[in-house]
Amino acid sequence: MDVTTGTIKKNIENIFGEIKVACDRVGRKPQEVKLVAVSKMFPVEIVQSAYETGQRVFGENKVQELTGKMPLLPQDIKWHLIGTLQKNKVKYVVGKVALIHSVDSASLLSEISRQAVKKGVVVPVLLQVNVAGEGTKHGFDTEEILREIKDFSCIRGIKIKGLMTMAPIADDPEKVRYVFRELKSLSERIRDLALPGIEMDELSMGMSDDFKIAVEEGATIVRIGSRVFGARNY
Numbered sequence: 001m002d003v004t005t006g007t008i009k010k011n012i013e014n015i016f017g018e019i020k021v022a023c024d025r026v027g028r029k030p031q032e033v034k035l036v037a038v039s040k041m042f043p044v045e046i047v048q049s050a051y052e053t054g055q056r057v058f059g060e061n062k063v064q065e066l067t068g069k070m071p072l073l074p075q076d077i078k079w080h081l082i083g084t085l086q087k088n089k090v091k092y093v094v095g096k097v098a099l100i101h102s103v104d105s106a107s108l109l110s111e112i113s114r115q116a117v118k119k120g121v122v123v124p125v126l127l128q129v130n131v132a133g134e135g136t137k138h139g140f141d142t143e144e145i146l147r148e149i150k151d152f153s154c155i156r157g158i159k160i161k162g163l164m165t166m167a168p169i170a171d172d173p174e175k176v177r178y179v180f181r182e183l184k185s186l187s188e189r190i191r192d193l194a195l196p197g198i199e200m201d202e203l204s205m206g207m208s209d210d211f212k213i214a215v216e217e218g219a220t221i222v223r224i225g226s227r228v229f230g231a232r233n234y
């Protein structure tokens, strides 16, 4: 095992150690939490090192970087798109990624559906929610999603697996706990509607600085970059 692989392995073990502590605190099972290693801006050699630790799920936030890396890395990697997706790029990711976290509009959902039907695939997606209402962030707002969710039931070629959010940057992650709590509560409200084709099993929330809080509040997927790979200074 080379130095980089060893370091990444240790980083991932530490993350799972902290996930376990957070789960114990609130009576959850650590196996309920999956790690997406966010490899954006890291070269393929580093991603390969992370692969060698056994990590199989990687996240990228740009379509071009994602589709550039994909053919250079092992085929059994599950790629997640976690960043903003423009409609004209949907065709490059449909059928290729295991999960799109960042569906932020009804029209994007329609385009994913159109491409999925064309390719004969079903695309698992999360709806991105801008819980904190930040102008700089994408996503549905809470009221909007509750209004529109019925129309998202049974869209062909789409399986809605849950919700995703990005918390605002905060000096103390306790300050964004309410964001994670609200996303969880929104997912429960949607689940109570029991709409066909809409599962609310996944909550993608928590990054390097706030994942412990997110796990305490019910995250099933954490998206972690710098705590896995180190600082993004490439």
Ligand SMILES: *Cc1c(COP(=O)(O)O)cnc(C)c1O
Residues within 6 Å of the ligand: 038, 040, 061, 082, 083, 166, 207, 208, 209, 223, 224, 225, 226, 227
């Ligand atoms: C970059 C990124 C992350 C990971 O950020 P870190 O702070 O490096 O853990 C998570 N989610 C999204 C959407 C990102 O763009």
